[in-house]
Amino acid sequence: MSARTSIATVLQKRRAEIESAWQQQLTATSASASGRIANEELKRQAQEFFTVFDQALNTGRIDAIDGAEWAEVRGFLEDLSRRRALAGFSSEDTASFVFSLKKPLFEALREEGVADPRQTADAVWDVTLLLDKLGLYTVTAYQRAREGVINRQQQELLELSTPVVKLWEGILALPMIGTLDSARTQIVMESLLQKIVETESQIAILDITGVPTVDTLVAQHLLKTVTALRLMGAECIISGVRPQIAQTIVHLGVDLQGVTTKANLADALALALKRIGVTFTRQ
Amino acid sequence: MGEFLLVTLQVDMHDQLALRLQDDLTNAIQAKGSKGVLIDISALEMVDSFMGRMISDVSGMARILDARTVLVGMQPAVAITLVELGMSLPGIDTALNVERGMQLLKRVLSDGDDHRPR
Numbered sequence: 245m246s247a248r249t250s251i252a253t254v255l256q257k258r259r260a261e262i263e264s265a266w267q268q269q270l271t272a273t274s275a276s277a278s279g280r281i282a283n284e285e286l287k288r289q290a291q292e293f294f295t296v297f298d299q300a301l302n303t304g305r306i307d308a309i310d311g312a313e314w315a316e317v318r319g320f321l322e323d324l325s326r327r328r329a330l331a332g333f334s335s336e337d338t339a340s341f342v343f344s345l346k347k348p349l350f351e352a353l354r355e356e357g358v359a360d361p362r363q364t365a366d367a368v369w370d371v372t373l374l375l376d377k378l379g380l381y382t383v384t385a386y387q388r389a390r391e392g393v394i395n396r397q398q399q400e401l402l403e404l405s406t407p408v409v410k411l412w413e414g415i416l417a418l419p420m421i422g423t424l425d426s427a428r429t430q431i432v433m434e435s436l437l438q439k440i441v442e443t444e445s446q447i448a449i450l451d452i453t454g455v456p457t458v459d460t461l462v463a464q465h466l467l468k469t470v471t472a473l474r475l476m477g478a479e480c481i482i483s484g485v486r487p488q489i490a491q492t493i494v495h496l497g498v499d500l501q502g503v504t505t506k507a508n509l510a511d512a513l514a515l516a517l518k519r520i521g522v523t524f525t526r527q
Numbered sequence: 528m529g530e531f532l533l534v535t536l537q538v539d540m541h542d543q544l545a546l547r548l549q550d551d552l553t554n555a556i557q558a559k560g561s562k563g564v565l566i567d568i569s570a571l572e573m574v575d576s577f578m579g580r581m582i583s584d585v586s587g588m589a590r591i592l593d594a595r596t597v598l599v600g601m602q603p604a605v606a607i608t609l610v611e612l613g614m615s616l617p618g619i620d621t622a623l624n625v626e627r628g629m630q631l632l633k634r635v636l637s638d639g640d641d642h643r644p645r
Contacts, residue, residue, distance in 0.1 A: 430607075433603075433606075433607050433610070434603065434607065437603035437606055437607065438603050440603075440623070441602075441603060441623070444623055444624075444627075446623070446627075468610045468611075471610050471615045472603075472606040472607055472609075472610045473606075474615070474621060475598075475601050475605075475606040475609060475610070475615070475616060475621055476601050476603065476606050476621065476623060477598075477599065477601070477621040477622035477623040477624075477627060477628075478623065
């Protein structure tokens with residue numbers, strides 16, 4: 245009897261005890277100890293995994309897990325990882341789902357293989373390799389899911405942090421907070437230009453009080469926005485220029501191409517109102 | 528249009544059409560004594576570098592014939608594309624729509640002296 249078939253056979257023979265030993269392990273680990281997954285749910289997950297695991301083992305291919313035989317197991321693990329990643333579990337909690345199966349399996353193999361220690365050792369090694377691969381696969385899937393969450397949050401942050409406000413009939417303001425990279429610039433340009441069309445505004449004030457540094461890249465992005473505005477027939481005023489930024493711009497030799505700059509939003513607004521012909525009188 | 532000429536671009540310009548346009552326009556400026564030309568591109572969803580250059584050329588020709596050109600109605604997506612391509616169309620006035628474009632022309636021409644476009 246080869247080591248391969250012996251694992252599958254042992255699993256069949258001692259399924260009940262392996263499963264219950266594994267479930268005991270699972271309910272003892274932090275995932276359920278903290279009460280975040282109900283024991284019933286864990287048992288169900290264990291049962292489901294065991295079924296597909298058993299099926300895959302019976303195909304005899306246990307040296308690699310990327311074939312069609314292991315597709316269902318992979319699918320299950322991906323789903324599990326994703327759900328745990330989204331629920332905020334650690335990668336340890338997620339991977340231990342697979343790794344905690346080692347002890348019960350080893351014990352079962354040891355019991356069964358009393359007659360032939362050599363073969364038992366081989367089987368143990370095969371199981372270790374297999375479960376390591378599955379465990380690593382779980383961790384990779386978990387990481388992918390986490391990155392997905394981060395990317396989505398980044399996207400939301402981008403959209404939230406560039407609001408276009410109407411200061412006056414014909415005057416829009418865009419307070420920019422944070423650094424200006426190319427992705428942000430794209431979103432800024434799109435929303436600002438769209439607003440210009442909708443409100444038929446003539447002047448857009450870009451307030452950069454909240455932009456920490458202006459280097460050549462940021463300056464380029466700003467100028468792109470200014471140019472796009474100009475192409476659509478709107479005028480641009482940049483406000484919120486801090487002394488350090490003024491110094492940087494001159495030191496870098498950035499050409500502002502005739503864009504009017506003001507130290508603060510109030511001054512920029514006053515200028516914009518003048519340009520569209522609005523005056524206020526004090527009573 | 529009174530003393531202004533309105534050119535509405537609706538289709539993608541290729542060489543022949545562009546040359547025809549330049550010809551027609553310069554002749555019309557001279558025949559009518561127009562001082563202002565409005566090029567309306569609000570129907571264009573895409574402007575490539577060829578178009579950009581053509582608009583620049585037409586504007587230059589008009590200027591030599593003592594007429595000011597205003598480009599109106601650029602769509603946001605087009606503006607972004609042009610900017611990404613590095614085309615800023617310097618020396619051409621722009622306005623949001625035909626109405627604003629006419630206001631701009633009237634203002635600039637009545638001012639008398641030669642205002643350089645932004």
